[in-house]
Amino acid sequence: MVHHLGLTQADVTEGSRGIWERLDYDWSNPNRVVLTTTDSNVWGGASRHTYTFRRRRDGRTDIDVVVVREGKNLKGWILGLVLGTIGRSVLEKAFENSVQAIETRNDVSSLLDRVAV
Numbered sequence: 001m002v003h004h005l006g007l008t009q010a011d012v013t014e015g016s017r018g019i020w021e022r023l024d025y026d027w028s029n030p031n032r033v034v035l036t037t038t039d040s041n042v043w044g045g046a047s048r049h050t051y052t053f054r055r056r057r058d059g060r061t062d063i064d065v066v067v068v069r070e071g072k073n074l075k076g077w078i079l080g081l082v083l084g085t086i087g088r089s090v091l092e093k094a095f096e097n098s099v100q101a102i103e104t105r106n107d108v109s110s111l112l113d114r115v116a117v
Contacts, residue, residue, distance in 0.1 A: 011038075019079070021047070042079055044072030060103075065095065 004011040008028035013020060021040035027033045031054070037047035052064040069084065071077030083091065 019075075040072065040076075042071060042073060042076030043069060044076070045070030063099065 001013045002010060003013065003022075008026065010025040011022070012025060013022045015021060019040075019042055021043050022038045024036045024038050025033065026036070031052060033051040035049040037043045040047070046068055047070050048068050050066045052066075054062040054064070056062060069076075069080040071080045
């Protein structure tokens, strides 16, 4: 649920399966997007996601992702432990698949733009 959407910031509640968090999205820096947890039923403290972008000379972009998860209760602590260990590779693969899908979509769009000219 989007509570607020601005030019460089959004306030959003996300979640599923009984786990939710309210996040402050900040993309005011074109090289970094920070999602800060402002409320959650499992996450607290300094929980956040930071995506840092480094543009390469070949036109691609490297993305560095740092996720900090501080459980605020037993459920959050256990979930953080699972996500930080055995769930880590699953999350990394899902992120890589998302990036690859975006790259494929952009490559197809670029190709269609060139064909339409």
